[in-house]
Amino acid sequence: MTEPLKLYSYWRSSAAYRVRIGLDLKGLPYETVPVHLVRDGGEQHAEAFRRTNPQELVPVLQHGERVLGQSLAILEYLDETWPQPSLLPADAVGRARVRALAQAVACDIHPLNNLRVLQYLENTLGQDADARMAWVRHWIGIGFAAIEAMLDTPAGGRFCHGDAPTLADCCLVPQVYNARRFKLDMAPYPNIERVEAACLELPAFDGARPENQPDAVE
Structure with a gap:
């Protein structure tokens, strides 16, 4: 069992x-x-x-x-x-590229806009809502500019790497959700939006959306 x-x-x-x-x-x-x-x-x-x-x-x-x-x-x-x-490509170079894309989100973008950082900005540094929103959009924007360029290669394909979702897509789609939540203008990132759209066509991505979770609230 x-x-x-x-x-x-x-x-x-x-x-x-x-x-x-x-x-x-x-x-x-x-x-x-x-x-x-x-x-x-x-x-x-x-x-x-x-x-x-x-x-x-x-x-x-x-x-x-x-x-x-x-x-x-x-x-x-x-x-x-x-x-x-598999969430990783079969070849070493492909695996390195996918991990780099995933870590660009998980190590560089996300830590600067997660809840405990925003709470510290508000409660300890006294930053108001507008300042916190500007902070989030600034750091996501910098990270997305890099990812947008990283996706603009022949290694891209329908998803972040090739024509099957990988670890990189698992990280990118939730970060796009955060970007939209904080009202980041997505127009400069057409490659990211293209990948997001392809991912959300799949039931696995659709079912994992925040609004589809048992503890979701308005």
């Missing part, structure tokens, strides 16, 4: 969104365990969740008795445990 999968998630977390896409691409059933990142000061800071993940972040994937954090590590674990369909 296959050991059950549980995903500790928040509907609007782009990092959890990445993992939902990966799980759905592989057709893996899982139980969602909602962790509300705002209610009561943030359920991720509660002692019970801290024992699950000392970083006090989502997502966390529980596979049987194994508990895994960090979205990219989780996605690579899924790919090694359930190899098909």
Whole structure:
């Protein structure tokens, strides 16, 4: 019998969104365990969740008795445990390119516009809503300009790399969701919009959308 999968998630977390896409691409059933990142000061800071993940972040994937954090590590674990369909190309250069695109989102863009950074800007540095929005759009814009250029190569194809979704697409689509949420003008990024549109045609991406999650709220 296959050991059950549980995903500790928040509907609007782009990092959890990445993992939902990966799980759905592989057709893996899982139980969602909602962790509300705002209610009561943030359920991720509660002692019970801290024992699950000392970083006090989502997502966390529980596979049987194994508990895994960090979205990219989780996605690579899924790919090694359930190899098909693969989230990484077969060749070393392709794998490096996909990982570079994924890390451009997960390491360079996302950390500067996630919830705890915005809360620090507001609560500690006293920045108002307009300043916080400007901050988010600035850093996403810089990152998207680089990704737009990275996608403008023959290695592109329908998706970020070739004609099948990869780890890079799992990261890019949630970041585009964030960009739209913060009202970033997407007109300068036609390659990114093209890839996003191709991804959202697939049931795995559509089902993983934030608004389709059991804990989604208006």
